[in-house]
Amino acid sequence: MYLPSYFAETRPEELRRLIRHNPLGALVTHGTNGLDANPLPFELDETAGRLGTLRGHVARANPVWQDVGDEEPVLVVFRAVDAYISPNWYPSKHETHRQVPTWNYQVVNVHGKIRIRDEKNYVRGVVARLTRTHEAQTGAQRPWRMGDAPEDYIDAMLRAIVGIEIDITRIVGKSKLSQNREERDRLSAADELERRGHPVIAKAMRDG
Numbered sequence: 001m002y003l004p005s006y007f008a009e010t011r012p013e014e015l016r017r018l019i020r021h022n023p024l025g026a027l028v029t030h031g032t033n034g035l036d037a038n039p040l041p042f043e044l045d046e047t048a049g050r051l052g053t054l055r056g057h058v059a060r061a062n063p064v065w066q067d068v069g070d071e072e073p074v075l076v077v078f079r080a081v082d083a084y085i086s087p088n089w090y091p092s093k094h095e096t097h098r099q100v101p102t103w104n105y106q107v108v109n110v111h112g113k114i115r116i117r118d119e120k121n122y123v124r125g126v127v128a129r130l131t132r133t134h135e136a137q138t139g140a141q142r143p144w145r146m147g148d149a150p151e152d153y154i155d156a157m158l159r160a161i162v163g164i165e166i167d168i169t170r171i172v173g174k175s176k177l178s179q180n181r182e183e184r185d186r187l188s189a190a191d192e193l194e195r196r197g198h199p200v201i202a203k204a205m206r207d208g
Contacts, residue, residue, distance in 0.1 A: 001107075001109055001172055001174060003172065003174055004180070006179045006180050007174050007175060007176045007177075007179065007180075008173070008174065009106070009108070009173030009174055009175040010173065014173070014175075015108055015171050015173045016044065016046060016052075018078060018080050018106060018108050018173065019042075019044050019078050019108055019110070020044060021080070022078050022079060022080045022108075023041050023042050023043070023044075023078075023134075024039055024040070024041050024042075024078075025039070025040060025041075025042050025054070025076040025077060025078045025110070026038070026039050026040075026076065026077040026079075027039075027040050027056075027064070027074060027075075027076050027164075028074060028075040028076070028077065029064055029067065029068045029072070029074050029114070031064070031067030031068045031072075032067055033063070033067050036064055036067065038058065038062065038064055040056045040057075040058060040164075041056060041130055041134075042054045042055065042056045042076065042166075043055050043056065043126065043129055043130055043133065048167075049167045049168060050168075050169075051168040051169065051170070051171060052168045053165060053166065053167055053168060054076060054110065054112065054165070054166040054168065055126050055129075055163070055164070055165050055166075056126065056130075056163075056164050057123055057126055057127065057161045057162060057163050057164060058161065058162055058164060059160060059161055059162075060159070060160050060161055060162050061160075065116050065118075065162045065164065068114055068116075070114070070115045070116060071113045071114070071115065072113065072114055073111065073112070073113060073114075073169075074111075074112060074113070074114045074166060075109060075110070075111055076109075076110040076112070076166065077107065077108075077109055077110075078107065078108040078109075078110065079105070079106075079107050080105070080106035080107060080108070081105065081106055081198070081200045081201040081204065082103060082104065082105035082106070082201070083103070083104055083105075083193055083198050083201050084101065084103055085101060085102045085103065085104055085178065085189050085193075086101060086192075087099035087100055087101055089185075089188055089189040089192040090181065090182075090185035090188060090189065091184050091185060091188055092182055092184070092185050093185075099185075102178075103176075104176050104177050104178060104189075104201060104205065105174075105176050105201075106173075106174070106175045106176070106177070106201075106204060107173070107174050108171060108172070108173045108174075109171070109172040109173075109174075110166070110168055110170075110171050111168070111169050111170040111171070111172070112166040112167050112168045112169050112170075113166065113167050113169060114164060114165070114166050115164070115165045115166075115167070116162060116163070116164060117162070117163035117164065117165050118162050118163065119163070120158060120159075122163045123158050123161055123162070123163040124146075124158055126163055127146065127158065127161075128146055131144070131145070131146060132145075175204065175208060177201075177204055177205045177208040178190075178205055178208075179208055186205055186208075187205075187206065189205065190202040190203075190205040190206050193205070
């Protein structure tokens with residue numbers, strides 16, 4: 001990933017936050033059938049391994065888990081917020097007319113080594129934890145639990161998926177938030193994004 005120094009996101013707590021808040025990562029593999037990319041929800045275990053571990057699952061019918069071998073290198077791309085930036089939002093544009101459009105975004109590339117975990121207890125644990133985490137965010141008075149469904153049905157669903165585990169070897173973050181612009185231009189663009197219904201990236205630009 002092209003990474004000018006002023007866009008490099010190196011704060012460990014921010015990198016972890018971006019992954020937790022944007023858990024649908026694109027798992028990129030290079031197996032016997034060539035390059036492949038699969039969007040999958042992941043959980044991040046910060047306590048496992050030197051840099052942490054990603055855990056998730058894929059459909060058993062998905063050939064990716066058979067197309068890669070244990071310990072093969074993989075990449076998971078976590079995309080956070082993004083937005084188009086118009087030059088018209090920069091005060092300096094109206095003085096010099098020397099500005100062009102751009103796109104702001106935050107992204108985290110996680111490199112690691114994959115392992116296939118086709119054990120029932122492992123898969124059940126991953127599904128249970130992912131469910132608890134994301135059901136808690138729905139605001140439901142009584143979040144859905146695996147126990148709400150018949151046991152034989154859950155067992156059948158679990159047999160239809162395969163667990164994966166990725167030991168993280170490197171994390172590369174990029175927060176392209178107009179840090180290379182004049183402060184007045186960056187803040188003005190953030191205000192415009194806020195007005196247009198993009199408060200999250202607007203806040204990131206102000207905080208950046």
